[in-house]
Amino acid sequence: MEKSSVQSNAEYCGGRRTLLFILIVYTLLLGMFMSKYLYHQEGRMKPHNMSTYVHMQNIRNIMRLQTEKFQNKKAEYGGKPDMKNNSTNIINDNVTNNNTSFPKLSKTTKRLEVDLMQKSSIENISSKVIQTKKSPTRKTPTKKTPTKMSPTKKPPPPVTPAPRPHVLFRYKSMRTGKSFESHCKKCAIVSSSGQLLGKNLGSEIDSYPCVLRMNTAPVRGFEKEVGHKTTVRVSCFISTKGLMSTSSLFAGTGKPEKVLIWGLHHRKNAWAMRNAKALNAKYKDVEFFAQEESGETYAGEIFKQETGQDRAKTNTWLSTGWFTMMVALDMCDEIHVYGMIPEDFCAKNPGSRVKYHYYQWKANPAECNYYKSQEGSSKGSHRLMTEKAIFERWGRRYNMTFHNPSWDLTPQKTERKIETPFMKKYAKTR
Structure with missing residues (x-):
């Protein structure tokens, strides 16, 4: 009985280590992927003004800081961080410090995280660009009133050219x-x-x-x-x-x-x-x-x-x-x-x-x-x-x-x- 409980504790700890390792690797890969993705996305999307360009740079900085913090937390907890709210808190802290409105990441699949990140960045960028554009005003067509042509006088008949008199x-x-x-x-x-x-x-x-x-x-x-x-x-x-x-x-x-x-x-x-x-x-x-x-x-x-x-x-x-x-x-x-x-x-x-x-x-x-x-x-x-x-x-x-x-x-x-x-x-x- 005692032997089985020790074994179950060992398996539980081993499972947690494995899960932590997988999450760390997943987070690093996600950061690298998002960095490359935003880099290429930045090349394809030509910002219309400087504020949009700065916002894209902030997103890249957020992902770089996220990776560094994950590594620091790993060293602090000796490879045993609390995985329930850790990843979410780290991202939320980074977003708060940069004064950027960013949705919280949940422990879902890689596909969902990428979609959320992409959706957030594109929505932020597009909202700022839209604010700078002036909505085109529709010109109401004016009816052209036909102008009455004043009757023009016929020009007088030209003088018949004649040679000089010889006298x-x-x-x-x-x-x-x-x-x-x-x-x-x-x-x-x-x-x-x-x-x-x-x-x-x-x-x-x-x-x-x-x-x-x-x-x-x-x-x-x-x-x-x-x-x-x-x-x-x-x-x-x-x-x-x-x-x-x-x-x-x-x-x-x-x-x-x-x-x-x-x-x-x-x-x-x-x-x-x-x-x-x-x-x-x-x-x-x-x-x-x-x-x-x-x-x-x-x-x-x-x-x-x-x-x-x-x-x-x-x-x-x-x-x-x-x-x-x-x-x-x-x-x-x-x-x-x-x-x-x-x-x-x-x-x-x-x-x-x-x-x-x-x-x-x-x-x-x-x-x-x-x-x-x-x-x-x-x-x-x-x-x-x-x-x-x-x-x-x-x-x-x-x-x-x-x-x-x-x-x-x-x-x-x-x-x-x-x-x-x-x-x-x-x-x-x-």
Whole structure:
């Protein structure tokens, strides 16, 4: 009886030693396995932030400390530790010291422990990652309200491009009968308007290679405003009387090189032809040219082409400015016009009292008053506003620049329909 109890005690102690040895070996293997598993798991799982990475490192440290503590406990108990709660306490102590929430391990199979460890670490990691991510906000689709398209105005028809008029050959020398020939890269056309007064543009005008002036507009006494250089002076048949009486126009620095006169070949203008011949004989250092009658006809055709109106049927007198502009278009590559007002200047400046001519001594006629009286008249008159509207087209078409005042030469302005008082009055005849 005594012998059997000793034997049973020995077997019980031997069983406990065996179980302890198995648990120690199992724990070491589990620690090694978990270290390698987490190492590889760390390589496969790419943490989204630094806190996740640190958490994974803490799990590895826990497993390493667990192994060391098991070995220390083994040495302390002489190979006979209390196996009931020892392994659980060791792990719980380690987890508590590292301030990490970790589930308690029970004495189950290796499979269960690995599952618990894996589940805990993954849940911890995923919870922290999820907290850092912002939940995407769903955008509510906004209904696009159809915008009402405002009716767009049709652009005005473009101006039909036309070649420059050729008129120089229609002016014949009153001495030799040869055609007038001249060419300039840059020209300045100086109008006779009072717009030039007080602007001190004389030196600027004289800087051009060629300067064109009109009728009997003087330069003496007005050099600061209009300059003195005169390459060509274009005159109408009526102004031959003024040219005869104003000898200062053919003396000094303002003396013209050439004088072109139009309107001399009508029978009723024989008196003007006599004046022109007298001027040609008197001023031998100035060459005088008379325009052929076909030149006036051609000028009327250009007017009809631009307006649709017949010059003769509408009692229209073309101005010297019209003939000067045609001469410049044939003579000059680049044209600069000084002192000529645009078609709508008087409408925009109803109170303007600028003189019609800069050299007139009296205040009247005022420029705008004269323009208005001529434009709508049923008698023979100049259509100065209509001419300026045509010049706007030519300005864009033929490389022209207008100074003092400047002109708007945008397509909206130059390619629009001409609506001057003259055009409105004779629109039915088109």
